[in-house]
Amino acid sequence: MPTTLADFQKVEQYLTDHQNDFIETLKTFLRIESVSADSKFIPEIKRGAEFVEKQLTSAGLETKIYETAGHPIVYGSWLKAEGAPTVMVYGHYDVQPADPYDLWKTPPFDPDIREGHIYARGATDDKGQMMTHVNSVASWLKVVGSLPVNVKFVIEGEEEVGSDNLDKFLSEHQEMLQCDVAVVSDTSQFAPGVPAITYALRGITACELKLTGPGQDLHSGLFGGSVANPANIIARLVASLHNAEGQVQIPGFYDDVLPLSEQERNGFANLPFDEPALFKALGVSEGYGEAGFTTLERRWARPTCDVNGIWSGYQGEGPKTIVPSIAGVKISCRLVPNQDPEKINSSLESFLRELCPASVDFQYKQYHSCGGLVFDTDSGWMKSAGIAIEHAFGVSPVFIREGGSIPVVSTFKEILGVDTLLLGWGQSTDNLHSPNERFSLEGYRQGTLASARLWQELANL
Amino acid sequence: MPTTLADFQKVEQYLTDHQNDFIETLKTFLRIESVSADSKFIPEIKRGAEFVEKQLTSAGLETKIYETAGHPIVYGSWLKAEGAPTVMVYGHYDVQPADPYDLWKTPPFDPDIREGHIYARGATDDKGQMMTHVNSVASWLKVVGSLPVNVKFVIEGEEEVGSDNLDKFLSEHQEMLQCDVAVVSDTSQFAPGVPAITYALRGITACELKLTGPGQDLHSGLFGGSVANPANIIARLVASLHNAEGQVQIPGFYDDVLPLSEQERNGFANLPFDEPALFKALGVSEGYGEAGFTTLERRWARPTCDVNGIWSGYQGEGPKTIVPSIAGVKISCRLVPNQDPEKINSSLESFLRELCPASVDFQYKQYHSCGGLVFDTDSGWMKSAGIAIEHAFGVSPVFIREGGSIPVVSTFKEILGVDTLLLGWGQSTDNLHSPNERFSLEGYRQGTLASARLWQELANL
Numbered sequence: 039m040p041t042t043l044a045d046f047q048k049v050e051q052y053l054t055d056h057q058n059d060f061i062e063t064l065k066t067f068l069r070i071e072s073v074s075a076d077s078k079f080i081p082e083i084k085r086g087a088e089f090v091e092k093q094l095t096s097a098g099l100e101t102k103i104y105e106t107a108g109h110p111i112v113y114g115s116w117l118k119a120e121g122a123p124t125v126m127v128y129g130h131y132d133v134q135p136a137d138p139y140d141l142w143k144t145p146p147f148d149p150d151i152r153e154g155h156i157y158a159r160g161a162t163d164d165k166g167q168m169m170t171h172v173n174s175v176a177s178w179l180k181v182v183g184s185l186p187v188n189v190k191f192v193i194e195g196e197e198e199v200g201s202d203n204l205d206k207f208l209s210e211h212q213e214m215l216q217c218d219v220a221v222v223s224d225t226s227q228f229a230p231g232v233p234a235i236t237y238a239l240r241g242i243t244a245c246e247l248k249l250t251g252p253g254q255d256l257h258s259g260l261f262g263g264s265v266a267n268p269a270n271i272i273a274r275l276v277a278s279l280h281n282a283e284g285q286v287q288i289p290g291f292y293d294d295v296l297p298l299s300e301q302e303r304n305g306f307a308n309l310p311f312d313e314p315a316l317f318k319a320l321g322v323s324e325g326y327g328e329a330g331f332t333t334l335e336r337r338w339a340r341p342t343c344d345v346n347g348i349w350s351g352y353q354g355e356g357p358k359t360i361v362p363s364i365a366g367v368k369i370s371c372r373l374v375p376n377q378d379p380e381k382i383n384s385s386l387e388s389f390l391r392e393l394c395p396a397s398v399d400f401q402y403k404q405y406h407s408c409g410g411l412v413f414d415t416d417s418g419w420m421k422s423a424g425i426a427i428e429h430a431f432g433v434s435p436v437f438i439r440e441g442g443s444i445p446v447v448s449t450f451k452e453i454l455g456v457d458t459l460l461l462g463w464g465q466s467t468d469n470l471h472s473p474n475e476r477f478s479l480e481g482y483r484q485g486t487l488a489s490a491r492l493w494q495e496l497a498n499l
Numbered sequence: 500m501p502t503t504l505a506d507f508q509k510v511e512q513y514l515t516d517h518q519n520d521f522i523e524t525l526k527t528f529l530r531i532e533s534v535s536a537d538s539k540f541i542p543e544i545k546r547g548a549e550f551v552e553k554q555l556t557s558a559g560l561e562t563k564i565y566e567t568a569g570h571p572i573v574y575g576s577w578l579k580a581e582g583a584p585t586v587m588v589y590g591h592y593d594v595q596p597a598d599p600y601d602l603w604k605t606p607p608f609d610p611d612i613r614e615g616h617i618y619a620r621g622a623t624d625d626k627g628q629m630m631t632h633v634n635s636v637a638s639w640l641k642v643v644g645s646l647p648v649n650v651k652f653v654i655e656g657e658e659e660v661g662s663d664n665l666d667k668f669l670s671e672h673q674e675m676l677q678c679d680v681a682v683v684s685d686t687s688q689f690a691p692g693v694p695a696i697t698y699a700l701r702g703i704t705a706c707e708l709k710l711t712g713p714g715q716d717l718h719s720g721l722f723g724g725s726v727a728n729p730a731n732i733i734a735r736l737v738a739s740l741h742n743a744e745g746q747v748q749i750p751g752f753y754d755d756v757l758p759l760s761e762q763e764r765n766g767f768a769n770l771p772f773d774e775p776a777l778f779k780a781l782g783v784s785e786g787y788g789e790a791g792f793t794t795l796e797r798r799w800a801r802p803t804c805d806v807n808g809i810w811s812g813y814q815g816e817g818p819k820t821i822v823p824s825i826a827g828v829k830i831s832c833r834l835v836p837n838q839d840p841e842k843i844n845s846s847l848e849s850f851l852r853e854l855c856p857a858s859v860d861f862q863y864k865q866y867h868s869c870g871g872l873v874f875d876t877d878s879g880w881m882k883s884a885g886i887a888i889e890h891a892f893g894v895s896p897v898f899i900r901e902g903g904s905i906p907v908v909s910t911f912k913e914i915l916g917v918d919t920l921l922l923g924w925g926q927s928t929d930n931l932h933s934p935n936e937r938f939s940l941e942g943y944r945q946g947t948l949a950s951a952r953l954w955q956e957l958a959n960l
Contacts, residue, residue: 273738320713346818352807
């Protein structure tokens with residue numbers, strides 16, 4: 039028997055009554071030091087996976103912990119909503135290292151509540167955000183005895199170290215993981231009081247280039263001016279990547295870029311974006327980038343070409359007058375939907391190679407790529423999410439893009455063929471990856487409520 | 500009573516008869532581990548200074564060891580050639596560190612003679628070369644009882660660590676050090692069998708530039724494309740230093756450059772220069788530089804602008820997708836005679852500063868400069884040296900330039916107002932500053948003979 043809005047209202051009451059219990063559960067979760075980057079935390083990673091499995095089991099899901107070559111993946115499902123859509127919830131129980139510990143006001147693994155926030159490593163990224171969906175599912179099953187939709191939880195333990203074993207898991211269990219849409223809460227609201235649905239992500243392609251000139255560093259007096267200096271050459275190559283208008287000069291770079299619609303540009307322009315405050319926080323006096331685009335357009339919807347690192351010769355104190363033997367650079371391009379990462383990377387390589395003089399050895403290494411994604415903001419999934427968020431937050435969400443890449447979202451599209459709803463309950467000021475990470479209790483409450491409503495809305499599709 | 504060529508012939512015979520004694524003396528000198536860079540060798544530095552003083556005293560000079568804030572300077576003079584020119588002989592008794600010891604075929608401070616060479620740290624740089632003048636002076640005074648000219652020896656112990664205390668010594672003892680010309684044997688012959696007089700040196704001016712963009716490294720996805728990336732900017736600045744023809748673009752850079760005469764260019768072109776062998780040794784397939792000039796012209800007589808080091812962002816293994824906060828570069832320009840180092844450095848700074856976007860902080864630090872020098876190859880000093888070398892080596896010397904800078908030669912010009920005769924008896928293949936440093940016994944013999952003849956020739960001026 040399908041669930042109804044009246045059922046949801048009972049769930050909503052239950053959520054209100056049990057908010058403190060959800061906070062206590064989250065605190066227990068946050069005490070687990072599930073740092074994925076450092077092998078000394080492996081027992082805590084195991085505890086993290088077991089904690090998640092226990093929560094899902096208690097909620098009423100069938101669960102299994104899948105071992106991988108790295109950290110385990112927790113899987114849980116409830117599939118009794120016959121004829122209703124199936125939703126995959128993705129999250130991660132691992133956290134960033136907490137160093138430097140001495141910059142934390144309270145210990146990172148001893149959650150502290152102050153000024154309406156819970157402070158701990160993983161509070162927002164991603165334990166707190168992920169738990170909103172565990173809470174909502176548990177409440178539906180507790181109060182109503184069933185869920186409006188089928189759910190499949192995939193909660194991994196390697197998100198902070200590159201999700202190395204997730205793709206293999208998804209590929210090997212494609213049938214088990216069949217679903218209609220994915221939900222991920224690992225992003226942020228646009229601003230306090232401005233909830234958001236993220237409908238596009240930039241992709242990325244990256245490389246490392248190593249140039250070798252002379253066989254060893256040379257005396258710049260004896261030989262300077264007569265042989266190619268790889269540091270000067272690498273600077274020329276990098277400088278050639280942009281013209282004076284900030285446009286990337288890699289051949290074909292913009293060929294496949296989907297232009298921003300007027301509607302999207304207007305949408306961005308109407309967001310309550312405090313640009314001076316952002317630049318102040320970043321420590322720059324003003325923005326800089328591709329001519330003809332606003333800061334939000336540049337961050338979210340335009341492709342880039344940035345040096346991530348460059349090195350050559352002597353970097354110590356004082357002068358040392360050499361012609362260096364070797365120069366290296368790491369370059370990454372953020373890509374927008376419809377650009378082909380492999381094509382861009384190959385074009386980048388050819389472009390740089392052609393500029394390199396014959397007497398300089400050119401070694402190019404291509405790094406992992408992932409394409410940009412944009413989802414249809416008029417889809418039923420989006421509309422359902424919009425209603426759920428408006429109910430929980432009291433305002434309609436804004437539609438935003440994200441400048442970063444979330445490779446798992448590409449993987450869901452490629453392997454499972456589904457769109458992802460990126461529903462962030464946190465704030466960009468929550469110090470994720472930094473000391474004093476936090477998550478607002480109100481965001482936790484609203485996120486749980488929105489999640490509970492989302493299941494009901496998705497059932498109507 | 501002035502000395503005569505007949506006197507010189509007696510000296511020449513004495514040199515022939517006593518060559519083995521000179522080799523033994525040099526071996527004793529080379530056993531002293533007078534490494535100036537490492538304070539654990541300070542007792543050996545002291546022994547080095549005392550050894551030199553003893554040699555000069557034995558030769559018949561009045562001597563004194565001058566203490567400095569660093570290592571001592573040995574001074575010796577013989578000033579009884581009334582009416583004759585006064586010649587300053589400069590050299591250094593300190594040596595480069597001998598590391599890595601395990602690459603030496605025989606221990607660096609246990610001189611070994613094989614295949615016509617003496618192998619030891621300091622053999623050519625500069626103990627062996629400097630001793631040719633001590634030997635010649637000693638022989639004249641022994642055989643003839645007087646010298647054709649007045650001589651002043653200044654032998655320092657900090658050449659390999661920047662001669663920090665030499666300028667002060669020269670300034671404070673200007674009257675004592677008055678002379679007509681200086682002689683330095685610390686360079687090389689052009690090639691085996693091709694003795695050379697070096698008549699020009701390049702100067703140098705150098706800087707370090709630090710650019711700061713955002714206050715900390717930023718996530719290249721969240722912010723890339725919207726703020727100036729200091730690594731990209733520094734690459735653009737560096738790339739702007741040259742045009743496609745390899746010409747330096749700093750405003751006014753070439754304004755004061757003295758053009759090479761046709762005679763000089765022809766002289767360079769006629770030298771027995773094995774360009775393929777040089778490039779092979781340097782590990783490059785071909786030369787590279789300013790259009791319209793040969794390799795020797797580029798190395799000796801054209802100004803340059805080389806990056807000596809560059810750094811920004813992440814330099815470790817694998818990708819790291821950041822917009823770096825800071826980028827730095829060290830740049831040095833080799834200068835040719837008549838260019839003003841301060842003017843060039845200021846122009847470089849203005850040029851780079853103008854190219855730097857307003858949102859990037861620009862910090863420029865000027866390093867020590869020294870001008871290029873060219874001496875008149877038609878001077879009496881040069882002619883005298885030519886005759887002396889031709890007598891000792893059996894062929895006329897070629898006139899060459901040197902791409903590096905020897906700051907003490909500038910100092911002699913600035914403080915004492917004199918030209919320097921740069922008479923190298925070594926070879927560029929003598930492994931100076933490297934393991935298995937050596938000096939050919941024939942070069943030692945010929946250099947000593949040339950020195951002895953030089954005094955007689957200079958007396959005729």
